[in-house]
Amino acid sequence: MTMFYDRFDTPIGRMLVVGDDDAVVHIDLPEARRPLAIAPDWRRDADALAEARTQLLAYFAGTRTCFELPLAPRGTPFQRGVWEALLDIPYGETISYAELSRRIGNPKASRAVGLANGANPIAIIVPCHRVIGANGSLTGYGGGLDAKRHLLDLEQRHKPFALSA
Structure with missing residues (x-):
């Protein structure tokens, strides 16, 4: 499965968003205690994560109060x-x-x-x-x-x- 990432500026700093073909899997905040390392096989692709970027920027603008994105957090x-x-x-x-x-x-x-x-x-x-x-x-x-x-x-x-x- 291909992993995509994008970085963009927000009012709290530069964010990293990671997703696969189906969902958002990770968001790294600018001052993250344990920043996520970008794997060599990941592809930077703003288009693949355009909807996540659009919704996050709308949230920061105060025009979005909930998100409508497929999510796939990995954990226990x-x-x-x-x-x-x-x-x-x-x-x-x-x-x-x-x-x-x-x-x-x-x-x-x-x-x-x-x-x-x-x-x-x-x-x-x-x-x-x-x-x-x-x-x-x-x-x-x-x-x-x-x-x-x-x-x-x-x-x-x-x-x-x-x-x-």
Whole structure:
């Protein structure tokens, strides 16, 4: 299977997006703790990842609140379960690691959930930045706390208003 990648500038810096013929498999943030190495057999192809780029740039512009892309994150079944639960956190909202643990049916797994959250290979689209400390503090983020703060501030500025009945 052919792997494609593209790099482009965003308000938080230059991002790397990786995909295959079917889906996005990885997004590397500019200040990633463990930057992804581009394999020699991967092909740079902006056209193959054009829709991911378009949707991410719309997100940064505040005009997109959810993504409609095929995703194929690679991880253990537990990690994939955590990442699936991250997709249910609404735009502009945050939850704690303990709450995320409860949502996956394992309330005593906060530490394991934190590790899985930190291993999320598709940052922003799978919104691991929406998970914060129990006291509301911004805790570790693979792309750096400045990026996490930027993403959360962006979502607060562009959060859709809920209409009350």
